Amino acid sequence: MKSLLSKNLKQFLIYTSIILLCCAPIFFYIMKFFYTKDLDELIVYRSNEFIEAKLPGFRTTEIEIWNRYNEDIQILPYTDTFILGKTVEEFLYNKAEGHHIDYRIIYKKVQIVNKPYVLMCRIPMIENHNLFWNLFFQYGLIFIILLISLGFVQRIISKKSWAAFYSSLGKIENYSLEQGNIPEFEKTDIKEFHRLNEILTSLISNNLKVYKQQKEFIENASHELQTPLAVFQSQLDILLQEPDLTEKQVDIIQSLYSVSSRLTRLNKNLLLLAKIDNAQFKDMEEVSLNRLLDISIPYFKELAENNGLKVNIDINSQLIIKANMILLESFINNLIANAIKHNIDDGALSIIVKDNTLTVSNTGDSKPLDKEKIFRRFSRTSEEKKGNGLGLSIIYQICKFHGWDIEYQYRDMTHSFIITF
16 A cells, blocks of 8 residues: 555656656757757858858859859859748758758849849758657656656655644554543644644544543442442342242342342453553552462363363463553453353363463364454454453453553464463
8 A cells, every 4th residue: 555645756757757748749849940940040141141251252153163162052043933032941962961851941132243143051950860869868868857856856845745644643543542632733834734633633532521431431330330239149148048938039049149240240340441441550560470370270270171171381481571460360360261261162271471472272163253353342252152241351451551462363263362571
């Protein structure tokens, strides 16, 4: 894909080349016109000079000798067939060239010893093909110089004119609503770019306001739901301890308890995301990822093996990272739990630490996940799996918060998440 500057410059050079090439024939005929005009002035001058300087003392006996040694100025017998006093173009034989060429000629009536004669003064013209090649090289040189110069000037002018646009584009590319501020765009005196900056500022301002309202709503709602959910679960616990419950009532209470647990997890995850968005986790420390995995893996390994999964652990290199401990624990738990939850029967789970990367892989569906959607909130990879669709979103937000890179890969029914610290 080409940049706007490159495309604009390319089109400018193409159209400029076409215009200059179309102007070449016009330039040729203009050059020939002025060349002919100069020749006409020269032969008029020569004829007048001959008449004024040499004709007064000229004798008829000298005509033959003069004509023999002066090919371009000759004295001819007078007849009415000559066009007198006007320069004309005639195609005549040239001894030096050995073939006929064009001449510019003027005929004038003169008197020698009271007898009328015609003075012919002529100058050979450059042949058309020679004139064409002279023009070709000269015009070609001018063409190349103009094309390079105009291209260079056009690029400088375009770069300067579009600087404000590219400045705004760069700020938009690196902008995120989570930053919580409106970028300051470069001031410009170009009307269109000034209008664009105003529209972008207004658009970002409105979106930022809505984004903040949504964050506040989720955070407030999560906080407000904590107490009712806790009360609801405690009441269900008390109800389950009643001795006179029927089997049907127990099933209903357990179903409600399961739903309340799911709501509690959802509320907890939403509150965690809200806190990450608000940058409330500021305490950072040096953490040994290997040590944390050594603590977490035994539980998940037992859970995976109970689900019939083969577990491969490859942690050889020591990896020290700077992170918030609460978020890092949540990150590890969500990442491994996600790999177990979305596995298949008799599948495999792999956890590898190598150099500065952590790779968690699991067997799964026979098609890759949609890379555009997997990290979105409430986006489920499969409707058959239970979950609230926030696990991968939490993983992604924690990576983004710490500045880690996360990449999803799919190969041979294996889904891999590679985190580079």
